[in-house]
Amino acid sequence: AEHELNCSTSTVRMVGSSQANLFASIAAGISALWGPLHGGANQQVIEMLERIAQEEGSAEKFLNKAKDRNDTARLMGFGHPV
Numbered sequence: 001a002e003h004e005l006n007c008s009t010s011t012v013r014m015v016g017s018s019q020a021n022l023f024a025s026i027a028a029g030i031s032a033l034w035g036p037l038h039g040g041a042n043q044q045v046i047e048m049l050e051r052i053a054q055e056e057g058s059a060e061k062f063l064n065k066a067k068d069r070n071d072t073a074r075l076m077g078f079g080h081p082v
Contacts, residue, residue, distance in 0.1 A: 008032040008039070044076040 012029035033039030
């Protein structure tokens with residue numbers, strides 16, 4: 001998948017093109033991950049894994065719930081928009 005022009009990468013390049021300090025450019029890219037549409041996907045995966053460990057007891061049980069069309073459980077980390 002093409003990720004060279006995603007939000008955080010583009011932000012680092014644009015801030016860097018102003019001849020800003022390297023650390024400021026990287027900080028800007030990290031800040032772009034704050035939003036739910038870019039870095040939020042990573043957070044959803046972490047929360048899903050924690051929920052599996054605490055509530056479900058096993059990944060297999062959670063996968064069966066995610067496969068069940070009548071259940072609201074979702075398997076996060078797939079279908080990432082490019």
